[in-house]
Amino acid sequence: MKTGMMVLVTGGAGFIGSELVGQLAAAGRRVMVLDNLATGRRENLSGTAATLVEGDVSDRAVLDSILPGVDTVYHLACVSLRRSLREPRVGHDVNATGTLILLEACRAAGVRRYVHVSSSEVYGEAETVPMTEEHRTQPTTAYGASKLAGESYARAFHRTYGFPAVMVRPFNAFGPRCHHEGDSGEVIPKFLLLALAGRPMVIYGDGTQTRDFTHVSDIARGIRLAGKCDEAIGETINLGSGKEISMLGLAEEVARIAGRPRAEVIHEAARPGDVRRMCAGAGVARKLLGFEPSVGLRAGLMGLKEWYE
Ligand SMILES: NC(=O)c1ccc[n+]([C@@H]2O[C@H](COP(=O)([O-])OP(=O)(O)OC[C@H]3O[C@@H](n4cnc5c(N)ncnc54)[C@H](O)[C@@H]3O)[C@@H](O)[C@H]2O)c1
Secondary structure, three states, X not given: OOOOOEEEEEOOOOHHHHHHHHHHHHOOOEEEEEEOOOOOOHHHHOOOOOEEEEOOOOXXXXXXXXXXXXXXXXXXXXXOHHHHHHOHXXXXXXXXXXXXXXXXXHHHHOOOEEEEEOOHHHOEOOOOOOEOOOOOOXXXXXXXXXXXXXXXXXXXHHHHHOOOEEEEEEOEEEOOOOOOOHHXXXXXXXXXXXXXXXXXXXXXXXXXXXXXXXXXXXXHHHHHHHOOOHHHOOOEEEEOOOOOEEHHHHHHHHHHHOOOOOOOEEEEOOOOOXXXXXXXXXXXXXXXXXXXXXXXXXXXXXXXXXXXX
């Protein structure tokens, strides 16, 4: 890479994006963030030397004005799963069409590396566990469908034009700056804040559904590594821990961290499109990127508790 060239992080004011921006800046890269602050926050970037461009990833004029001088693009901007449940068209406009507009602009500007941040949601219900990159992609939600469309465009740009795209599929991330409320609220911060307040944790469905949780610092490191590895170009790579835990098991872990004698839970109706199992096949990331998560669930939960305190 040319020294002095800029890195662009779309969605860089968000949960994972801001962690990635911090890591890139710490590694000596000049970082620009494009974010419309829909769910991201300006404060997430305080303390880093990144330049924030407040704008929309679908705005070609903005893209054309900022891409010259950018060598690497990390594309994380997206509309969340829960907002997409309510407004699938909005999710499609950003996650699919927005990605296509960004890809066209990046190709025209001669960007040298493009890392597409997709999601494990593209798989849908697990047919085999762990889910390797070969697993069928049959998303159950409109969000997953829109993420698959965006990812497919990135892959097609690589195959058709030789565009230097890498597709990564993070599984569930948790850690500082995660969302605990609104459309983007995630299970771990919600559980932890409820348990710390002495209130019951809310489980949708029977709680036997599993997820693969990876600390945000590890997910961001995996995304960053994908932008530096030439062998990763054209590849699709899961980013996860390879370990699954049920929501009931998670509630017990969280209760322990919160100092509660036992996990108090209440059950509400299962959410539409919620899949039963999620667990990453982590072999490709290990082989191509040398990626191994370094923060375990318990240590990550302790760290998040301290962060909230
Ligand atoms: N959080 C997870 O567990 C997880 C798991 C798998 C994949 N991902 C993917 O990682 C990426 C980041 O997710 P996150 O959890 O940090 O979410 P987030 O909501 O915190 O971040 C998304 C960011 O994109 C910005 N944004 C939304 N629409 C935009 C637009 N039209 N133009 C410019 N910016 C826009 C938001 O303001 C926000 O800062 C997403 O692509 C998501 O699909 C996240």
